Amino acid sequence: MLILFCCLIGCGGSGPQLGTVEGSVTLDGKPLPGAIVSFRPVEGGRTAEGMTDESGHFIIEFAAGSKGALVGDHEIRVTTFREKVIGDNGRVEDPGMPEKVPRKYNDQSELIRTVEPGKNHFDLELASS
Known part of the structure; x- marks a missing residue:
């Protein structure tokens, strides 16, 4: 009976x-x-991300309401780039942001x-240089 109960509700770790x-x-x-900080699993899997606050602090989220990243090795990418957003009325809604981080920390990450x-x-x- 206990085995059947466990099968119905799910035993062990899920996810x-x-x-x-x-x-x-x-x-x-x-x-x-x-800055957006991305943790990309080297072995493949879902990327987890977070954004730095005014003091540069970040917390990584795996999914909405689920903090953390997959256990294992990750390539870390850091970027500040944001595209300009133009609304339907032709006005700039968000001016965007230029990239401040060298490529070796984002699209060519060595981290x-x-x-x-x-x-x-x-x-x-x-370091910028």
């Missing part, structure tokens, strides 16, 4: 194994606000970190 991830991003020693089960903290100290 992928995640580790919580937070940290900060600096560029040339100064906090980098408004690799390992997410472990439990809590993970990564401070990313980037």
Whole structure:
């Protein structure tokens, strides 16, 4: 009876194994606000993202309401680029933002970190040159 009950409600862990991830991003020693930080699993799988606040702090989300990233090695990408948004009326609704981060930290990222089960903290100290 217990086995049947467990099968009906689902026993064991459900979903992928995640580790919580937070940290900060600096560029040339100064906090980098408004940057998107992406954790892309090296072995494939869902990318998890977060945005830095005014102090450069970020918290990574795997999905809405689910904080963290898949356990394992990740390529980390950091970007500030946002496209300009023009509304139906032809007016600029969002001026966008230019890229402040060198390519070696975003589309040609050299940043690799390992997410472990439990809590993970990564401070990313980037340099513009």
